[in-house]
Amino acid sequence: MSARDILFEIGMEEIPAGFIAPALEYMQQTMEKWLTQSRIDFTSLQTCATPRRLTIIAHHVAATGANVEQELLGPAQSVAYDASGALTKAGEGFLRGKGLQPSDAYLKETPKGTYLAAMKREQGLDTATALPEFFTQLVLNFPFKKSMRWGTRKIRFARPIKHFILLWGNDVLPMNIEGIVSGRTTFGHRFLGASSIEITSAADYATQLEKEYVIVDIARRQEMIRQGCAAIAAQMNGTVVGGESLTALTANLVEYPVAVMGSFEEKFRELPDELLITSMREHQKYFALQGADGTLLPAFITISNMPIDDTSAIRQGNERVLRARLSDAFFYYAEDQKAPLASRLAALEKVVFQEQLGTVGEKVSRIRGNGYAIGKLAGLNDEQLADVDQIALLAKCDLTTGMVYEFPELQGIMGREYARKEGYKPVVAAGVNEHWAPRFAGDNVASSLEAAVVSMADKLDTIVGCFGVGLLPSGSYDPYALRRQSLGVLHTLAHHEIDVPLGDLIRVALDNLTTKLTRNTEIVFDDVLNFTTQRARVFFEKNVGFDYDVVDAVFSTGFSSVITVRHKLDALSYLKSRDDYRSVIETFRRAGNIVPADFSAAVDTTLCLLDVEKALLAAVQSAAPNVHTACQGGRYDEVFAVVLQLKPTVDAFFDGVMVMDKDEALKRNRLALLSSVMALFSEVADFRKLVIE
Template sequence: MTTGYDLLLEIGCEEIPSRFMSGALQQLAVEAKAMLAENRFEFKKIDTAGTPRRLTLVVRELADRQPDLIETIKGPPVDRAYDAEGSPTRALEGFLKSRNAAAGDIEEEDIKGALYIVLHQKVTGKDTTDVLPELLPRLIQKLNFPRPMYWQSREIRFARPIRWIMALYDGVPVSFSYAGINSANQTFGHRFLAPEAVVINSVEHYYKTLEEKFVIVDPERRLEIIRRQLAEKAAEKGGRPLIDNNLLEEVLYLVEYPVAVDGYYDEAYLDLPPEVLITTMQHHQRYFPLVGEDNGDLLPFFVGISNNRFHKNIRRGYSKVLQARLADARFFFDEDCKQHLENYVEKLNGVVFLEKLGSLEQKRQRLVKLAEELGRELGMPNEKIEKTSRAAHLCKADLVTDMVREFTELQGVMGREYARISGEPEEVAVAIFEHYLPRFGGDRIPKTLQGAIVSLADRIDTLAGCFAVGIQPTGSQDPYALRRQAQGAVTILQRLDLNLPLDKYIKISLDVLATTLEEDLTEQKRVELTADLKDFFAQRIRFAMQEMEITFEVIEAVLGVPVNTVSALFKRAISLTEYLQGPLLDDVITAYNRVANLAPKEAEEKVNVALLQEESEKKLYHAFLKAKLAFDSTEDLARCLEELQHLRKSVDGFFDHVMVMVDDDRIRTNRLNLLFALKELFNQVADFSKLPVSQNES
């Protein structure tokens, strides 16, 4: 039995961008696990840790040697290994020579029904200390980053230049070279507080020593410290921190030694829209705003996380920089408010949306038409349509204001605030903000129908326009975030249960887009675009259903047949999931499969009742009519499934007693038409051939 010792690897470099860190640590763990398994090394546990200046791997109780391996090497087939006299052929001789083996070492073995010559050779395991100098450089090389740098040679790339490498196994240095750096048993402390090198002799010594040198290597411990310090500083000011998780993760990987620093700003800025203050602090300064413990109102205080010991000059600097940013925001806000929001609409003509799709003014015109058409399609009253149209008219106006040009994250927010200041109805102001929702996965969706319609209009205009001019996502490339646009549309249609057929949604957008593209949008082009957009939406629907943990079979079953609305698709998938592996759905699937196996792809004509001869086919036809009548009178999926279940007895009776493929053409065709009609009825719910029958089905 092998003995296990700890392996410690630290890659020290220039400051790695915080957005790379989480993925890099995950990669490091995954690649290390795969590489160790590939080389037959046993271990107890893999941990990773890291700061902006280091990526650390710890492998606990890594075996001190590889286990021996009996390797089976396949040679030539037996019938090609010997000639008629039983002497080895050149194929066998070549195999033995290449493996330095004798005739007595080989055996015959059945492999997939054929006899082969095989050679069983023992591969002696190597000591871990002999293998690690080869594995660790390969491990470092496997790490990928979104935008890597090269500094020594073009062949070696990393997030940022590597400055040192520390590698220890059982406290003993593992010697190798990578990127011109020789590995050693030393690391470095905090860049400013303890920059000198320190020698390390174990994993525990590593963590303890670096903490003494003002480096908290473990991200979880660093996060705990940040959260605790934020809460303490906020409590001193009588409030609580407003924590954005994205900002928290960014700050976590910006510092090695977190120290919370509280600051303040002039209370006069509190009359600015809260989003302006929050955006300035979070996105531009990476500060955490403080809000009242009870009412949640902003306080004139904030907390920043420093990578240095506290000094009053740090507090003074944090506050001074924020005051300057807020002064800019105040100026932009005051200047923007000197004009009615309507006046900014005129400036949209000078901003290009996309070269072949015209300016933002042309997009605005399309949005107004789209919003009105979608409103009518959804049965909105005229008064509501007018407000929706007004929101579409104004929704892009804030893009040309000074505030949004400087603080782009505030698009929509400032449109809402300027609409209120300009005296627009509240429904219009709210819809202007909501038309950007959802902005990302998991974000809220519009609460108002007006906001939802303008959002849907904006998204389908961008999607249809980009597809029309040849801009489509490919692989991981999606520069115009079209997947996100479509995902947002799917989310709105599903969660608001909007009765908007997908075909109609696409048709309206292409009708409106024709006013911009004119002769370029031919009838043939429209057909192709419709198919492409429907397929694109189907991909996003699949993704959304997978996120809801709906099985692949159910997803393909509901997408395999025409469905009117996105909302209906999701309801159908959820209901089928509930019935899956139950007796009701088993009966439906079994009946469907028997019907679909023989049903034609197209029916020549309707069922002729006069040609129904056998009692079983008459019963099946009457059962079909009863089920069809129920389908026509209800949209309740449970009721429809029950009707389909009731068909099983008649379907079984039909196939048990009726010969479909008889010699008489008219009788045969009529029976096939009956099966086709039945299949079409089933397909109003799902493609049941995609669903499995439970194992309890006899």
């Protein structure tokens, strides 16, 4: 029988937009795995969806899975058979475990002797017969983050299921889950399409639905949205604000996207741009429009699900909704400014940050203390320190404003706007917002050094505080986002080149948390340092892009400051880029590997009898002061220059002596010589960790 296409559609009530991408990924991965494991050939898988259907199409699927034969070896003959030639319990157990019968067994000669053997033959699946059960299990095991039951059914799904389509070529395959029976019938657009469409095949699926105002290809809906928005923006001599994430979201809210322009009153442009964008984007899923001068236009684009000629009713309805929301924002914006930002500090004493760590007001006090100490370590002058304190004082004040209560996404942004209006210095006003940065992976760090210090002061208080009261993150538990906050600290240190040991920063936060800790201070310090060091490994490997073995080699010598480690990684990466890198590292890895881990001995110059021993000792003694000075100055490229200079001498040593000499004294002295070589670079990298491909 020739290969056929498979079409499987789940028709349902409208599913949340955010559920669609994970659902399609699950469907594709599950079906691909099943087809592969079942040895059923296919050419490709395609997924598509709208808010009311999830669909997967498999192209050119074989009618049967491939048959397999596999010879299995069991116990040796002496173990599998007794003296009379009957199977022993060991022999019977082997066959039973493989699903075989005694008649399947035979003896096989191998280089290791005679063994019990059997040929296991497995018939390939009949695809059409197996598909209904496969798709039944696929539906029953959907990993939605939220699901429901409806009616009297026990099945759970994101939204009530209306129908299944299961086509094998042009034929319907029978499938039944609690009375929901498969067929070939689906529905078109909720308002404009037919309520019943008979799908003939996978090849005709998209075309048949498009005739009923349903575009099943998500990528095509996204492109329609881009083109519609671009056309409106061109009419307005502006550009679209919203980006690809909003395009992807709105594409999963509609079945036939149509871009419709609306407008809002000029008075609302008095509100901050971020507020207008947030209100339109987050709450209404509207695209904002920006003029050539960078200011927002009093207009927006909504994506309608109604491909009709007259969209005036759609425009007016959306304008009414937006007007109501912006009117609320306008009210809160005016009300908030009746009280100075700093006057809201008292209200923060009633806002709990964490039960054991106290209120947000207490946290602000700790941030101020941390900020001053970190600022001093970072070399800030008195004026900068005063700005740090001002930022820390105001940083959380907007949390009690009506605007942030109504629009939580605007925390920090509203604090910045209110601080500007009250006449605070630009660096302070900007810092009130930027102290939250980086908020997520890929976000920018605070632009000013003052805001960066407050950002670290805040994040370190959270990290150390949580560790101090036993709220340690695990693989599945990190409610205070300590991993993200640790990476935020590391990003900030690297961006602003703040060369302060991480341990010193942790001590600062510990000193301001002494009355809150429920765990031993030194244990907390070690835990936080180890946790942050592990995040630093991830940061330098995944975020910065250093090779994993280079990171391993440098971190194996200890972790001090982000900047120091960065300089070491840069220097070692440059060494690795050299054409002679392999030869150089082989030499020093050999030196490191031959010295036992617990070895400790000083070189006895009187036992350096051979010229190559004397030469190596002289080279080490000559290099040591230069290496020490270079390390002190952070000039690690100079340290690796010494590596290159030493290589010929170390090679000559290996060629000229037997390190593991029978004479114990000579052997010990030669190991001490090699140990002194490796000690030169022990502050920079462990060459034994480097990988040579």
